[in-house]
Amino acid sequence: MISALNHLVDLVEEHLAEELDVGKVAAALGTTEYHLRRMFSSLAGMPLSEYVRRRRMTVAAADVVRGRGDLLGIAVRHGYGSSEAFGRAFRAVHGAGPGDVRRNGGPLRTQPQLRFRLTVEGSTPMDTRLVDRPAFRLTGHATRVPLIHQGVNPHIQEHIAALPPEEHLRLKALSDTEPKGLLQVTADLDPDSREGSExxxxxxxALSRDTSVPDGLDTIEVPPGMWAVFRTGGPHPQALQTTWAATATEWFPSNPWRLRSGPSVVAVLERADDFSTATCELWLPVEPA
Known part of the structure; x- marks a missing residue:
């Protein structure tokens, strides 16, 4: 995966003014666009699309400052159909328009070319198991929320707090298959994992496929497949978020599995009364790499 990501970065650089067919690149590298984008955003700390925009504007800034043609010509050379579209992208990256930068020499914000390297980590073993599951259902109360990378998501907190205590008990009594107990389910995630995306x-x-769903509940149908299950414990949600990040930096690069499209599931096995600490299982849908 490290070599695949570096090859992707090289292709971005070679085709900086063009739209790169990431799906085609992924297929040539023997992986999927979904997995490649998820791994890139997890390890780079930004979506692939944002990295391309930053690199494109970094290279374009040199042309602007050195006066290599008029602004429309520079815009077209870097893949934009108009000076207005180019100006918006330029300002979003540098904080100033190309005309201002040409006159004043700045401000400029440079995005260096990324290079992924394997570092020796993982001195603490990850408690992981692989589970082959038949099709099942995830049933409960769903809502749309923005993605927040660090800390507690207040939108999720509000959603859970709005449910009466008896509803939590009713849901828990319905559970009849793995993952057991009350679950925190994330679905329809942007493959780039852009913070703020819905x-x-x-x-x-979780319910078996032959279990009827009570009225008034939302349902996500889950097809059969393999799951990697990571057990984590400690301060909540920090320990869970650290483990989630380590799946990208440590587990996937060193195991013959890749993410497949599907929901991610957190099962809370034990927790303190105030939820300051918890023991959880993180379920990620995977397939052979």
């Missing part, structure tokens, strides 16, 4: 959050339980 996703579906479901607070509910």
């Amino acid at each position: 996703l579906t959050y479901l607070h509910g339980v």
Whole structure:
């Protein structure tokens, strides 16, 4: 995966003024666009699309400052159909328009070319198991929320807090298959994992396919497939978020599995009364790499 990401970065650089067919690149590298984008955003700390925009504007800034043609010509050379579209992208990256930068020499914000390297980590083993599951349902109360990378997501908190205590008990009693108990389900996630992008959050339980769903509940149908299950414990949600990040930096690069499209599921096995600490299982849908 490290070599695949570096090859992707090289192709971005070679085709900086063009739209790169990431799906075609992924297929040539023996992986999927979904997995490649998820791994890139997890390891680079930004979506692939944002990295391309920053690199494109970094190279374009040199042309602007050195006066290599008029602004429309520079815009076209770097893949934009108009000076207005180019100016908006330029200002979004540098904080000033190309005309201002040409006159004043700045400000400029440079995005260096990325290079992924394998570092020796993982001195603490990850508690992981692989589970082959038949099709099942995730059932409960769903809502749309923005993605937040660090800390507690207040939109999810509000959604859960709005449910009466008896509803939590009713849901828990419905659970009849793995993952067991009340679940925190993330679905419809942007493959680039852009912070602020919308996703579906479901607070509910897992049901067997032949179990009827009570009225008034939302349902996500889950096809059969393999799951990597990571057990984590400690301060919540920090320990869970650290483990989630480590799946990208440590587990996937060193194991013959890749992410497949599907919901991510967190099962809370034990927790303190104030939820300051918790033992959880993180379920990620995977397939052979």
